[in-house]
Amino acid sequence: MCGIIGFTGNCDAKEVLIYGLKTLEYRGYDSAGIAFFADGKIKTVKTVGKVDILADKVATEVFDATECGIGHTRWATHGGVTEVNSHPHTAGRVTLIHNGIIENYQKLQEELEKQGRKPVSQTDTEIAALVFDSIYNGDPYETIRKGCEKLEGAYGFCIMFADRPGEIYAIRNGSPLVATLSDKGAVIASDMVALIKYSKDYFVLPEHMIAKLTKDAVEVTDLKGNEVKPEMLHVNWDIAAARKGGYDYFMLKEIHEQPQAISKTISPRIKDGMPDFTSDGIDDSLFKDLSRIIIVGCGTAMHAGLVGRELIEKFARIQVNVEIASEFRYADPILDEKTLVIAISQSGETADTKAAIEIAKKSGSKTLSIVNVKGSSIARESDYVLYTHAGPEIAVASTKAYTVQLSAMYLLAFKLGYINGKLSKEAVKGLVSCLRKVPSDLEQILKYDKQIETISNILTKAEDLFFIGRGLDYTLSCEGSLKLKEISYIHSEAYAAGELKHGTISLITDNIPVIAIATQKHVIQKTISNVKECRSRGANVILITNEGESVDPALCDHQITIPKMDDRFAPFSVAVIVQYLAYYTSVHRGLNVDQPRNLAKSVTVE
Numbered sequence: 001m002c003g004i005i006g007f008t009g010n011c012d013a014k015e016v017l018i019y020g021l022k023t024l025e026y027r028g029y030d031s032a033g034i035a036f037f038a039d040g041k042i043k044t045v046k047t048v049g050k051v052d053i054l055a056d057k058v059a060t061e062v063f064d065a066t067e068c069g070i071g072h073t074r075w076a077t078h079g080g081v082t083e084v085n086s087h088p089h090t091a092g093r094v095t096l097i098h099n100g101i102i103e104n105y106q107k108l109q110e111e112l113e114k115q116g117r118k119p120v121s122q123t124d125t126e127i128a129a130l131v132f133d134s135i136y137n138g139d140p141y142e143t144i145r146k147g148c149e150k151l152e153g154a155y156g157f158c159i160m161f162a163d164r165p166g167e168i169y170a171i172r173n174g175s176p177l178v179a180t181l182s183d184k185g186a187v188i189a190s191d192m193v194a195l196i197k198y199s200k201d202y203f204v205l206p207e208h209m210i211a212k213l214t215k216d217a218v219e220v221t222d223l224k225g226n227e228v229k230p231e232m233l234h235v236n237w238d239i240a241a242a243r244k245g246g247y248d249y250f251m252l253k254e255i256h257e258q259p260q261a262i263s264k265t266i267s268p269r270i271k272d273g274m275p276d277f278t279s280d281g282i283d284d285s286l287f288k289d290l291s292r293i294i295i296v297g298c299g300t301a302m303h304a305g306l307v308g309r310e311l312i313e314k315f316a317r318i319q320v321n322v323e324i325a326s327e328f329r330y331a332d333p334i335l336d337e338k339t340l341v342i343a344i345s346q347s348g349e350t351a352d353t354k355a356a357i358e359i360a361k362k363s364g365s366k367t368l369s370i371v372n373v374k375g376s377s378i379a380r381e382s383d384y385v386l387y388t389h390a391g392p393e394i395a396v397a398s399t400k401a402y403t404v405q406l407s408a409m410y411l412l413a414f415k416l417g418y419i420n421g422k423l424s425k426e427a428v429k430g431l432v433s434c435l436r437k438v439p440s441d442l443e444q445i446l447k448y449d450k451q452i453e454t455i456s457n458i459l460t461k462a463e464d465l466f467f468i469g470r471g472l473d474y475t476l477s478c479e480g481s482l483k484l485k486e487i488s489y490i491h492s493e494a495y496a497a498g499e500l501k502h503g504t505i506s507l508i509t510d511n512i513p514v515i516a517i518a519t520q521k522h523v524i525q526k527t528i529s530n531v532k533e534c535r536s537r538g539a540n541v542i543l544i545t546n547e548g549e550s551v552d553p554a555l556c557d558h559q560i561t562i563p564k565m566d567d568r569f570a571p572f573s574v575a576v577i578v579q580y581l582a583y584y585t586s587v588h589r590g591l592n593v594d595q596p597r598n599l600a601k602s603v604t605v606e
């Protein structure tokens, strides 16, 4: 949420900043701005709208060469989407960009106004700038330390001081910041995608430490001034992974990357045909003596948890609860040392999921996170981490991150089943070999694009629609419905198929689309009965089921069949189908698939 970049070095900072903001735009896209030293002074250019508009605006003015600057792409929290509310914000000698929320900004504003310091914007960020400026005495370190003591809330700041050209200072609490030094200079950003052009090696700025960037050094010190050497990390993907590579949208590219991402995630964790997490530093003792497992996450990540629950309860017979992280954190949950809390998060920065893990740790529960971004807050906060290898996910709608989360959940469920004596070695080996086949199964499903592009025409004009299914099919309905509504803006609901008749069926009228998922053998006929109930009330039905399943053609308008397989592995194929349905519906409606309105990737605020 909000993209941040800072650069100081030996090439034109404006270009570095604009390029960086384009890579970060998925973190917020309502306005953008940069500030840089030119002719010894700080100049700021801001605009409402996309980074391209900012780039055009910068190009219309002639500035002296500049080698140091900061840039921001905004997802509005406090204050409307206006140029004055866009970042960077300047107060006196302080110019800064911010990701996060300053919770006590009103109280601070009252204090500042008593000193005659009035903000011009409606943002909490400008209040932070005013606070720092009110303290600034020429010493950036003291200013930042004393200023942060006054601030409550989450923040990642990059700060320039008017009398210190060529220097950028940064500090964070909660919100992510990563930095690197390359032969071009020093770069800091909210996300590795903005750094990869310069280096594959980087570090996460530790919380409550100050980074000082100059053109040939990045120094990190704690608040007492002691030098700190943060752990260097390395990414195993390259710049091509962060580009569209010929696809119309990142989402389509990421849908196509799923077979490879799943292979990369599971292969290093299979030894002699058995799941093995020793390279993650996780030994089997973590999976023993558990009374309960709680899976926490938000949105799509939480939906991966729903699949996890089905699998773990089926294979390991351990009770699993799936909790929405934003609810869990305020729910006074019952936790003890026999509870394993699993957090699922692509970004590893989702504020609610991070808070959930913190609560679990405080209560003495063991914590394990399934995270895609190396070194992210949730990964560092958890006792154990299992990294997925989806590479960078740029489209706001999550696709490959979800299926790699599923693949990790399958391996965990098999491991739990084996360790707890519910699955024999032979059974686990059989299941693992089915899982290994998933990437090649998905290569087949990816060829359904044209068929689904045509079918999705019946959704384009819909105002409301429903997804229904039972068991694993219901969990996929939840994900399909979320995906479709977030990028097509069509109201959609997911229902456990048997629950419709308890109220919601009154909404099924002529031509309402119902997407019915019926792949789970033990409940197919039950779901088909529910489809009949919808059909007889006039619904347009798209039925997703198994090849060879005999279905009365009068029951649906369109049938999408997945190749014959062990139905316990059907979620992967269904995931791709519902992703395609959402994608093509959004394309047919002429929408920006990758950047749906009001949303942003990586939700670092509550």
Ligand code: F6R
Pocket (backbone or CB within 6 Å): 298, 299, 300, 301, 302, 344, 345, 346, 347, 348, 349, 350, 353, 396, 397, 398, 399, 482, 483, 486, 602, 603
């Ligand atoms: C939906 C989507 C979101 C995220 C959710 C959690 O397509 O992407 O629902 O899944 O915001 O994000 P992470 O996984 O980063 O914690």
